[in-house]
Amino acid sequence: MSENSIETLMNEERTFDPPEEMLENSNITAQQYEEACRIADEDPEKFWAERARELLLWKRDFKTALESDPEKNEYKWFAGGRLNASENCLDRHLENGKRNKAALIWQGEPEDEVRVFTYHMLHRKVCRFANVLKKMGVSKGDRVAIYLPMVPELVISMLACARIGAVHSVIFAGFSAVSLQSRIIDCDAKILIAADGVLRGGKTIPLKRNVDEALFECPSVEQVIMVKRTGDEIDFIEGRDTWWQDEMAAPDIEDYCKPESMRSTDPMFILHTSGSTGKPKGIVHSTGGYMTITAHTSQWVFDLKDDDVHWCTADIGWITGHSYTVYGPLALGATTLLFEGVPTYPRPDRYWEIINRYGVNIFYTTPTAIRSLRREGSQWTEKYDLSTLRILGSVGEPINPEVWIWFHEHIGKGKLPLLDTWWQTETGGILISPLPYVGKLKPGSTGHALPGIKTAIVRSDGSEASANEGGHLLITEPWPGMLCTIHNDDARYRRTYFERFPGSYETGDGARIDEDGFHWIMGRLDDVINVSGHRLGTTEIESALIAHPDVTEAAVVGIPHDVKGQSVYAYVTLRSGLDQDDETRTALCNWISEKISPIAVPEAIQFSEGLPKTRSGKIMRRILRSIAVGGTEFGDTSTLSDASVINDLIEGQKVLFE
Known part of the structure; x- marks a missing residue:
């Protein structure tokens, strides 16, 4: 994108209209959206009850949409109702004409490794593995830990657990033995499903040694089911370890497993997410x-x-x-695509080649991925026909406006709706998002906010913030x-989410709402920098830095300052070949002064080749804050996709202040 276009973007708020030619066949039109907002405002429980009955197969209808006790922060949805998640994702599609339709397409990292499962095939695999789990003594309410890379067995395991009422806890395959162990202990898992490697x-990354190390202190785990992915030699512990393929091929394992009738309020899964202290929350x-x-958001937000x-x-x-990837698309009977690899291997065109190969219609990814591909150049996008795409989506962190524009222009060809979605592990699904063909x-x-979702922006004392006030x-x-x-x-649940602002769920994120009612996410509140009484969102400063033509990525944190209270410390990645010197720093400071304010000018700019990110693309700013002040304690770093960047950043900080 040209510097003039960025200049226009930064100085004038640009808006884009949805493509009119797609309005007629959309799942929700502007008129339907207005009616949904009206119903949700007047009677939210009626709105959600209608959506639940419309979208899901209930074995027994629920008595009430919501039973709540705000004083105890207890909220029970669709109490009295019974259903099964696996049945909703599979069985009902065998009866409605989708039996032989592709449910899951798996693209392995090697380009020639592809597996396709129809709904019938996936149903059979899930039933067989559900019977394997039952054979091992797993029953309703038991916890099953899953430590697998992005392979079909991961999806099959989740759906099999849901089928028999076991509570699954998926543990990211990039986690260390220590992180694996802590999560298994926390959920008290009975069975562990793991792979030999990733x-x-x-590269081939071994996993089995992590499993063995973790299980030294996990007495709850009775058996380990191993998926053979890399074929590398592993230590196999007889009596505890079994092979997936052997268990699935056993002659006593049947092709059908009756789905357990689950109460709506029964736990379905546990998923650990990082806390501000570094201690994961289940x-x-x-x-x-x-x-x-x-199901609701898959249908309305993605128009699936x-x-x-x-x-x-x-x-x-x-x-x-x-x-x-799993529950939303499969509940609606769509085809979901699962990719094992990374966007830049073996070439920076991997995403675009996959979209072209499989005729992808909805593409939902992270700003981090788009930034990295933008850095490689638009020539990689021009090699492929991307005309099957209909909707683009962004998730995981606020998307910088200029990255949004690049994504929209080079992937969406300036025509497709690009939806920046806000939600959290805790919310289960998207709560704030544009709809593709509305507004x-x-x-x-x-x-x-979507119909039925009520938001507020408040000051620290609980009073309502003004328009455009963070x-x-x-x-x-x-x-x-x-x-x-x-x-x-x-106790931590109540303290973290409901204690500070009674009666509301505290997201932990900062945001503002503009005069048109649009939400602008500022990032985690501990990422808001207070410089001389001025609250500056890290996202705003980062967006301005990335808008500079020489910058490909940036992260900003606040550090203590004797006079200002806090000052801005910026980590900046430049385009390759550029000088990382004081002249460039001065140019960037002048740029920030002009684009935002002299108040937002970084006190220090550290050039870096990489940032500490989770596999999902989130920058771990608590690590950056610690490095910026010369710290060496970073808490749990096992969620990082590449922990080696920490040492490089520590050295860079030392050089900067020599």
Whole structure:
């Protein structure tokens, strides 16, 4: 994108209209949207009850949409109702004409490794593995830990657990033995499903040694089921370890397993997410509410239709993969795509080649991925026909406006709706997002709260913030898909989400709402920098830095300052070949002064080749804050996709202050 275009973007708010030619066949039109908002405002429980009944197969209808006790922070959705998540994702599609339709397309990292499962085939695999688990003594309520890379067995395992009422806990395959151990202990897992290794970026990364190390102190685990992915030699512990393929081929394993009738309020899965202290929280989701929010948002936000190929690039170890690779698309009977590799291997065109190969219609990815591909140049996007794409989506962090524009222009060809979505592990599904064919889009904004979702921006004292004033983002009314609790820690659940602003869910994110009602996410509130009494969102400063033609990536943190209270410390990645010198720093400081304010000018700019990110693309700013002040304690770093960047950043900080 040209510097003049960036200049226009930074100085004038640009908006984009949805493509008119797609309005007629969309799942929700502007008129339907207005009616949905009216119903949700007047009677939110009626609105959600209608959506739950419309989208899901209930074995027994629920008595009430919501039973709540705000004083105890207890919210039970669709109490009295019974259903099964696996049945909703599989069985009903065998009866409605989708039996031989592709349910899951798996693209391995090697380009020639492809597996396709129809709904019939996936149903059979899930039933067989559910029977394997039952044979091992797993029953309703037992916890099963899953430590697998992005392979079909991961999806099969999740659906098999849901089928028999076991609570699955997926643990990202990039986690260390220590992180694996802590999560297994926290959920008290009975069975562990793991792989011998991971293929990533052309390398083979062993996993079994992590399993063996972790299980030294996990007495709850009775058996380990091993998936053979890399074929590397492993230590096999007789009596505890078994091979997936052997268990699935056993003559006593049948092709059908009756789905367990689950109460809507029964726990469905536990998923650990990082806390501000570095100690993970085991977020518990219940069956009925979670399945409602994922099916609802898949249909409305992504306009998902029967013949769509939906591709969410997120690892299933994170909530995005749970909701928008597995449960949402399959609940609606769509085709979901699962990719094992990374976007830049073996070439920076991997995403675009896959979109072209499989005719992907909905593409949901992270700003981090788009920034890295933007850095490689638009020539890689021009090699492929991307005309099957209909909707683009962004998730995981606020998307910088100029990255939004690049994504929109080079992938969407300036025509497709690009939806920046806001939600969390705790929310289960998307809560704030534009709808693809309703209203205008503003680059960098997550748009309006969806019908049935009530938000507020408040100051620290709880008073309502003015238009365009940053503050605490709250969800003021309960919604289906909200977390039930933190596993084994109800007190932390109440303290973290409900104590500071009674009656509302505290998201922990900062945001502002503009005069048109559009939400602008400022990032985690501990990422808001208070410089001489001026609250500056890190996202705003980062967006301005990335808008500079010489910058490909930036991260900003606040550090203590004797006079200002806090000052801005920036980590900046330049285009290759440029000088990382004081002259460049001065130019960037002048740029920030002009684009935002002299108040926002960084006190220090450290040039870096990489940033500490989780596999889902989130920058871990607590690590950056620690490095910026010369710290050496970083808490749990096992969630990082590449922990080696920490040493490089530490050395860079030392050089900067020599």
